[in-house]
Amino acid sequence: MINMTSTTFSQNNTNNVIERIGNTPLIELKSFSTSKLKVFAKLEWYNPFGSVKDRAAYWMIKNAEKKNILKKNKSIIIEPTSGNTGIALTGIATQLGYQVEIVIPEKVSTETKDILKKLGATLHETSDDLCPRVGAGTDQSIALAYAISKPRPDTYYMPNQYENDSNYLSHYESTGPEIWEQTSGKVTHFFTGCGTGGTITGTGTFLKEKNNDVKVIAIQAQKNHLLQGLRNFEESAKPELFIRRESVVDGWYTATNEKSFEMVKILAEKENMLVGPSSGSVMDSMIHYMQDNDEGVFVGIFADDGRKFQSLFNQQNIFSDVEYKEHLKNSKFLPPLAYT
Numbered sequence: 329m330i331n332m333t334s335t336t337f338s339q340n341n342t343n344n345v346i347e348r349i350g351n352t353p354l355i356e357l358k359s360f361s362t363s364k365l366k367v368f369a370k371l372e373w374y375n376p377f378g379s380v381k382d383r384a385a386y387w388m389i390k391n392a393e394k395k396n397i398l399k400k401n402k403s404i405i406i407e408p409t410s411g412n413t414g415i416a417l418t419g420i421a422t423q424l425g426y427q428v429e430i431v432i433p434e435k436v437s438t439e440t441k442d443i444l445k446k447l448g449a450t451l452h453e454t455s456d457d458l459c460p461r462v463g464a465g466t467d468q469s470i471a472l473a474y475a476i477s478k479p480r481p482d483t484y485y486m487p488n489q490y491e492n493d494s495n496y497l498s499h500y501e502s503t504g505p506e507i508w509e510q511t512s513g514k515v516t517h518f519f520t521g522c523g524t525g526g527t528i529t530g531t532g533t534f535l536k537e538k539n540n541d542v543k544v545i546a547i548q549a550q551k552n553h554l555l556q557g558l559r560n561f562e563e564s565a566k567p568e569l570f571i572r573r574e575s576v577v578d579g580w581y582t583a584t585n586e587k588s589f590e591m592v593k594i595l596a597e598k599e600n601m602l603v604g605p606s607s608g609s610v611m612d613s614m615i616h617y618m619q620d621n622d623e624g625v626f627v628g629i630f631a632d633d634g635r636k637f638q639s640l641f642n643q644q645n646i647f648s649d650v651e652y653k654e655h656l657k658n659s660k661f662l663p664p665l666a667y668t
């Protein structure tokens with residue numbers, strides 16, 4: 329049932345990087361499982377650029393190449409993103425011969441911005457909230473990305489993860505089939521946080537096609553949140569990509585900052601897993617659903633690890649720098665990063 333991927337990485341070998349996208353490990357969280365209810369985490373930070381977003385980024389680039397939209401050593405890819413999509417797009421696109429510009433809210437963690445610069449992205453910062461608000465005139469990042477790219481369609485390509493069906497397809501064609509195989513078709517509940525809705529609609533649609541009884545649980549963040557990658561859908565309209573297939577969702581859970589950070593701590597202590605904030609949210613939702621389900625196979629998407637969040641964890645009194653370093657040392661699940 330467990331499928332560990334190899335963890336070494338060479339940035340000089342393009343095919344190697346591309347081949348490493350997907351096939352992430354599914355790990356049982358033994359301190360949460362019971363004899364009849366097994367709880368699993370899909371560790372998406374085993375993707376080469378460290379998050380679930382490698383999948384969407386690669387599919388969007390690959391499909392733009394197929395349509396001859398991108399020209400090697402000429403095209404510039406521009407995208408509004410609060411972090412992981414930017415890292416994934418920059419990592420993959422620069423390997424393939426494209427420049428990347430990222431429009432990013434200034435509140436995003438310094439670690440994330442440093443990684444983007446290191447990978448070669450040009451950053452445009454805006455004073456938006458952490459998650460871009462979708463909808464005309466409400467989001468500076470999206471508006472600025474359009475303002476830069478629209479007048480120069482010969483040079484700029486904006487994949488637009490909020491509308492691009494390749495985002496959905498990446499999960500329909502990779503995340504969903506992997507979970508089905510890794511659980512030998514036994515998955516009963518699928519949990520993921522939602523940003524664009526690509527992960528939930530793609531994975532959820534695939535799993536329901538295999539077994540319509542699989543329950544698909546969507547996690548949103550509380551209002552005014554600190555959970556990078558997630559959104560609150562009252563603060564921010566649902567992206568077009570999500571709306572297209574929203575009917576796949578069976579249940580909603582709203583994660584708070586407090587509970588999510590508490591779970592980050594518990595996962596580090598009980599499972600030796602140093603996770604990012606949104607994995608704490610997913611864990612919290614799985615525990616909530618355990619109250620009404622005493623058997624089954626739960627699978628939650630753990631979208632990224634804790635290495636980009638030392639400063640946030642410190643600010644929020646989750647881990648002191650000393651505790652953080654101790655967890656970093658003890659973590660059993662941290663493959664080498666592609667960008668160090």
Ligand SMILES: Cc1ncc(COP(=O)(O)O)c(C=O)c1O
Binds near residue numbers: 381520629632
């Ligand atoms: C950090 C992070 N990025 C991205 C996602 C998924 O986003 P999307 O809905 O855009 O597929 C999640 C979901 O948990 C997340 O936690």
